[in-house]
Amino acid sequence: MTATPDARPRGTRLPRLARRRQLLGAAQEVFVAQGYHAAAMDEIAERAGVSKPVLYQHFPGKLELYLALLDEHAEALVNTVRDALGSTTDNKLRVQASMQAFYDFVAGEGEAYRLVFESDLRNVAPVRARVERANTQCAEMIAQVIAEDTNAPADEAHLLGMGLVGMAEVSARYWLSQHRAIPKDTAEKIIARLAWRGISGFPRTG
């Protein structure tokens, strides 16, 4: 039971924008560690070495603070996947790069992936919308490639895309939960192979 990684030196004054960034950082730590519900605004403020009203001078409420972080990381995921798909036109390499994108995202600093993949609060509409949108966008980008290179109808391509997204997401979270027992690039390759064998030359055969 080591003492909590103590709050920053209380009493330093910061310009508005720097303070905002710092608050977002503190909020991320707390939201990731505790989830939305168990996270107290008091604790976020304390971790930033500041009192609660300061938080409310930067964000209208707890939900908006959370949404700011969620938006940030949901967008990061989508961008990573987009970049992966755009990095080559060789579909086999595309699959490899896409899987790596998910593993990179999950391995990212501060376990921020939890905000997107393990949010409590999906029952609240704006949160649900954002989480689903991130997933859908990823699946859709993949479906796009599938639809272009096979004769699969759009519905089917979407379903396949979502299947691949699920494979990547869940396996990556599992890999991390095992504290990287398998080297990252090995895990990526195993899953990429599973995905590529599954998807390649999809139109013909059964």
Place this chain on the structure above:
Amino acid sequence: MTATPDARPRGTRLPRLARRRQLLGAAQEVFVAQGYHAAAMDEIAERAGVSKPVLYQHFPGKLELYLALLDEHAEALVNTVRDALGSTTDNKLRVQASMQAFYDFVAGEGEAYRLVFESDLRNVAPVRARVERANTQCAEMIAQVIAEDTNAPADEAHLLGMGLVGMAEVSARYWLSQHRAIPKDTAEKIIARLAWRGISGFPRTG
């Protein structure tokens, strides 16, 4: 906006066990619809046509009530997958049956799958343990088959198992979110084909 499916006739007396079952039913409706946090014990009681203390005569607290439901459905999932894997020794059919197991689970009465796949409250240890255990057991049973029929090492087989679980789970949830735009058996076959092509004859080639 139709009126809520109103509470049962207030005032009927029930023997202990019947009441317990009814309370579990009411609780499931509310937890599924609202999630753990937004669900109020008052509302669960009201939906059962009963007052709150009755709830506390059957369950020591809100968490235990929730866990009772979670256990029930987590076990149901694991059993469905186990049966699917045991239903044949033809691996291709096994994959087909396993995918169907997930789609069946998700399509089950009352959207109970949400308790397992979309629980808010994963930040609470006993809940997290149960959800992870269900996932792990499914993945492990699949990994077992993979390890037996290929030369893949255990680590790798587990990762592959979890990849397939993720594929099934996420694609099934997506399929349902589209309100069954694709016929169930069609979706199952598409995903089963993706899985089977991915996993079959895994040892050799890349």
Place this chain on the structure above:
DNA sequence: CAGCGAGGTTACTGGCGCGTAGGATGATGG
């Protein structure tokens, strides 16, 4: 060096919701 504004603080309120104390009421056996 006065005064003003950005940045920060303490201390409170108001509501919500879990859990409980204490009492009523219907069935069942003597």
Place this chain on the structure above:
DNA sequence: CCATCATCCTACGCGCCAGTAACCTCGCTG
């Protein structure tokens, strides 16, 4: 017809926490 027990009710206590009111202080500017 009376006692007894299980079942169920009304009504409240109490802690927690998001959000707010009112006040402070540093440092810059004229």
